[in-house]
Amino acid sequence: MNKKNLLATSIAALLMTTVSFSFAANLKIGLAADINSLDPHYFNSGPNNAMASHLFEALVSVDADGRIAPGLALSWKAINPTTWEFKLRQGVKFHDGSEMTADDVVFSLDRPAQIKNSPGPYTSYTKQIIAKQIIDPYTVRLKTASAYGPLPLDMSSVFIVSKKAALQASTDDFNSGKSTIGTGPYKFANFKRGDVVELTKNDAYWGEKSAWNKVSFRIITAGAPRMAALLSGDVDAIESIPPADLSKLKSNAKFKLEQKVSWRTLFWHLDHQARVSPYITDKAGKPLTTNPLKDIRVRKAIAKAINRAALTDRILEGLAVPASNLVAPGVFGYDDSLKVEAYDPEGAKKLLAEAGYPNGFAIALHGPNNRYINDEQIVQTVAQFLSKVGIQARVETQPLAVYFPKAAKGDYSMALLGWGSLAGDFALRTVLGTVNAENGWGSWNWGKYSNRALDEAVESSLASTEADKREAFAKKAAAIALQDYAIIPLHHQYASWALRKGLKYKARTDEFTFAHQFRPE
Known part of the structure; x- marks a missing residue:
C-alpha cells in the first residue's frame, strides 16, 4: 500500500473511531410526556417514575417483563405474616460518595407522608407499614398492622434517597439538582421543565455501567415533532411512535421498532x-x-x-x-x-x-x-x-x-x-x-x-x-x-420505541424508557 492510500485509510479509520466514540458517549432520546418533577416522592406518575429510575433506585426492581428482582435489597423474606425483612446491598454509594444504609431506607419510607399537596402521592405504598426497625446498617424489618403479602412489590415503587441530602429538602431542591442525590446509574446535570433533562454517567454505580457518558432527554410531547426529531437525527430514539408513522418506520432501513x-x-x-x-x-x-x-x-x-x-x-x-x-x-x-x-x-x-x-x-x-x-x-x-x-x-x-x-x-x-x-x-x-x-x-x-x-x-x-x-x-x-x-x-x-440503526432496546411492559438499557449493537 502506497503512502497516499495508507494515509487515506488511516484518516477513514480515525473518522470511524471518532464517530463510534461520539455515538457511544452520548445518547439523545425523545420523550412523549413531560416530567413533572425530579423529586421521587412528590408525584407518582409514569413519566416521573421512569426518569427517577435513572437517578434513584428502590429496594426491589422490576424487569422488562414485569417480574420483580433484587434492587438495593439483595433479598427479602417474611419473618411472620406481619413482618418482612430486607437485606441491603453493602457498599452501595450515593452520588456524593456517602454509603447507602438502613437509615436512608427508613427515612425514604417515611418521606412520602411528609410531602404536602402531592397531586399523586406515594403513600399507598407506605401507609400499610406501621413500624420500621433497623437491625443493623444493612438489615431493615418492616411491620404491617395485618398480614400483607405483596409488600415486596410495593417496595419497587418507593425510591431511596440520601437522608443527608434530603432531610430538609423541598421539591424545588430536587428540581434544581441540589438534593438530587441517589444511587442510580446517572447523576443530575440539568433540568428545564417542558424542555430537557440532562444526565451524566455515574462511574461509581454498583451495577452494570451505562454505555453512555451523557444522556439528553428531550421533552417532545407532540407526535409529529418527535418523529421529525428522529428522522433528522436530532435524537437517537423516541418512545410512543405516532400511529400514522408506523408504516413509514417499518419500511425505513435506517431505523428499527420495538413493541409490546x-x-x-x-x-x-x-x-x-x-x-x-x-x-x-x-x-x-x-x-x-x-x-x-x-x-x-x-x-x-x-x-x-x-x-x-x-x-x-x-x-x-x-x-x-x-x-x-x-x-x-x-x-x-x-x-x-x-x-x-x-x-x-x-x-x-x-x-x-x-x-x-x-x-x-x-x-x-x-x-x-x-x-x-x-x-x-x-x-x-x-x-x-x-x-x-x-x-x-x-x-x-x-x-x-x-x-x-x-x-x-x-x-x-x-x-x-x-x-x-x-x-x-x-x-x-x-x-x-x-x-x-x-x-x-x-x-x-x-x-x-x-x-x-x-x-x-x-x-x-x-x-x-x-x-x-x-x-x-x-x-x-x-x-x-x-x-x-x-x-x-x-x-x-x-408500548413502542423507534431506534436509530446501531442501537438495541428491549421493549418493557411498564412502558418506561431507560437510557441505561439502550445498548450499541
Missing part, C-alpha cells in the same frame, strides 16, 4: 359523588339537580355507547386492544371472565330512558392532549359515540401539567386516565379503593367511588400470602368493580 402490549389501560373515571356534578347539565345548559352518573344504568349506557373496536383500529391504528379489565392481560389479577362491553347504541338509549333521561343530557369530557397515544382524538371520538345515543358531549383537553392536578381534585365529571400496574389488587386499591388518607387508599380515585364489597375483596387479596388465594380475591374485586361500571375501560395500549 403494555400494562397501561386507558379508561374513564366517572363522578360518583352525590352532588351537582360540575360539568353535567341539561341540553339547554342548566345544571341537573342530581348527578346522573350515580345511576348504574347511565354508567352502563356510556359503556355500551363506545365502539372500542373502531376506536383501536381507526384512531389508534392497531396500537391498542379493547379492554374489559382495569389491568392488562397477563398482569396478576386479570379476570378473563370479564368480557369487552359490546357496542350497543340502541341498548344505551334504552338504559338512559329507563334511568329517566330519554332525551339524554349534556356533559364535558376531559382528558390530556400530550400524554397517551392520540389522547385528544380518543376524547373526541368518545364524545361522538356518546352524542349518537343522546348524551351531548363536548371536549376539553389540556396539557398534562394542567390536567392532572385538576382531575386529581375531582374537578371533572368524566375524565380520561391511563393506569399501569403489575397487580390488579394494587390498581384497584389505588384507583377505586375508598379514599382514605390514613391508609393511602384511593390516591387516584378521581371519581370518589366507594364500595365496601370491593374494599373487602381487595383487603383479602392483599392479606393473602398464597399467590393462588390472593389472585382469586383480586379477580373477585375486579368483577365487583367492573360489573358496577365503577370505571369505563377503553383499551390496553401498546
Whole structure:
C-alpha cells in the first residue's frame, strides 16, 4: 500500500473511531410526556417514575417483563405474616460518595407522608407499614398492622434517597439538582421543565455501567415533532411512535421498532359523588339537580355507547386492544371472565330512558392532549359515540401539567386516565379503593367511588400470602368493580420505541424508557 492510500485509510479509520466514540458517549432520546418533577416522592406518575429510575433506585426492581428482582435489597423474606425483612446491598454509594444504609431506607419510607399537596402521592405504598426497625446498617424489618403479602412489590415503587441530602429538602431542591442525590446509574446535570433533562454517567454505580457518558432527554410531547426529531437525527430514539408513522418506520432501513402490549389501560373515571356534578347539565345548559352518573344504568349506557373496536383500529391504528379489565392481560389479577362491553347504541338509549333521561343530557369530557397515544382524538371520538345515543358531549383537553392536578381534585365529571400496574389488587386499591388518607387508599380515585364489597375483596387479596388465594380475591374485586361500571375501560395500549440503526432496546411492559438499557449493537 502506497503512502497516499495508507494515509487515506488511516484518516477513514480515525473518522470511524471518532464517530463510534461520539455515538457511544452520548445518547439523545425523545420523550412523549413531560416530567413533572425530579423529586421521587412528590408525584407518582409514569413519566416521573421512569426518569427517577435513572437517578434513584428502590429496594426491589422490576424487569422488562414485569417480574420483580433484587434492587438495593439483595433479598427479602417474611419473618411472620406481619413482618418482612430486607437485606441491603453493602457498599452501595450515593452520588456524593456517602454509603447507602438502613437509615436512608427508613427515612425514604417515611418521606412520602411528609410531602404536602402531592397531586399523586406515594403513600399507598407506605401507609400499610406501621413500624420500621433497623437491625443493623444493612438489615431493615418492616411491620404491617395485618398480614400483607405483596409488600415486596410495593417496595419497587418507593425510591431511596440520601437522608443527608434530603432531610430538609423541598421539591424545588430536587428540581434544581441540589438534593438530587441517589444511587442510580446517572447523576443530575440539568433540568428545564417542558424542555430537557440532562444526565451524566455515574462511574461509581454498583451495577452494570451505562454505555453512555451523557444522556439528553428531550421533552417532545407532540407526535409529529418527535418523529421529525428522529428522522433528522436530532435524537437517537423516541418512545410512543405516532400511529400514522408506523408504516413509514417499518419500511425505513435506517431505523428499527420495538413493541409490546403494555400494562397501561386507558379508561374513564366517572363522578360518583352525590352532588351537582360540575360539568353535567341539561341540553339547554342548566345544571341537573342530581348527578346522573350515580345511576348504574347511565354508567352502563356510556359503556355500551363506545365502539372500542373502531376506536383501536381507526384512531389508534392497531396500537391498542379493547379492554374489559382495569389491568392488562397477563398482569396478576386479570379476570378473563370479564368480557369487552359490546357496542350497543340502541341498548344505551334504552338504559338512559329507563334511568329517566330519554332525551339524554349534556356533559364535558376531559382528558390530556400530550400524554397517551392520540389522547385528544380518543376524547373526541368518545364524545361522538356518546352524542349518537343522546348524551351531548363536548371536549376539553389540556396539557398534562394542567390536567392532572385538576382531575386529581375531582374537578371533572368524566375524565380520561391511563393506569399501569403489575397487580390488579394494587390498581384497584389505588384507583377505586375508598379514599382514605390514613391508609393511602384511593390516591387516584378521581371519581370518589366507594364500595365496601370491593374494599373487602381487595383487603383479602392483599392479606393473602398464597399467590393462588390472593389472585382469586383480586379477580373477585375486579368483577365487583367492573360489573358496577365503577370505571369505563377503553383499551390496553401498546408500548413502542423507534431506534436509530446501531442501537438495541428491549421493549418493557411498564412502558418506561431507560437510557441505561439502550445498548450499541
